Amino acid sequence: MNSIEYKFEKGNDFERFAAYENGVEAGEVTFxxxxxEILIIDHTYVDENFRGKNIAVDLVKHVVDLAIEEKKKIVPLCPFARREFNQKPEYQEIEYKG
Structure with missing residues (x-):
C-alpha cells in the first residue's frame, strides 16, 4: 500500500507543505x-499522476492545523483553498475576514 507523507518545508520567502509518495513529490500547498497574525495560502498543486487521492484537501488541512496551532487566521487566495473554505463550515472561524 502506498502512503502519502506530508512534510513542512521553508524557503526564503515562502513556506509549504509538500506531499510525497514513495519519495516522489506528489503535490504542494504554499503560503x-x-x-x-495571518497566513495566506497562495498556491495548491497536485501532480496529475497523483490526483484523486484527496492530497490537495489534506495539504490545505495541514495549513489550517498550523494556523490553529499558532493562533493565526488564513486568507485562502488560491482557488482550491477558497473552495475548501467555502465548503467546510469548520474552516470559517479561522478565515481572515479583514
Whole structure:
C-alpha cells in the first residue's frame, strides 16, 4: 500500500507543505505570512499522476492545523483553498475576514 507523507518545508520567502509518495513529490500547498497574525495560502498543486487521492484537501488541512496551532487566521487566495473554505463550515472561524 502506498502512503502519502506530508512534510513542512521553508524557503526564503515562502513556506509549504509538500506531499510525497514513495519519495516522489506528489503535490504542494504554499503560503506566506502577513504580519504576525495571518497566513495566506497562495498556491495548491497536485501532480496529475497523483490526483484523486484527496492530497490537495489534506495539504490545505495541514495549513489550517498550523494556523490553529499558532493562533493565526488564513486568507485562502488560491482557488482550491477558497473552495475548501467555502465548503467546510469548520474552516470559517479561522478565515481572515479583514
Amino acid at each position: 506566506t505570512r502577513a504580519g504576525d
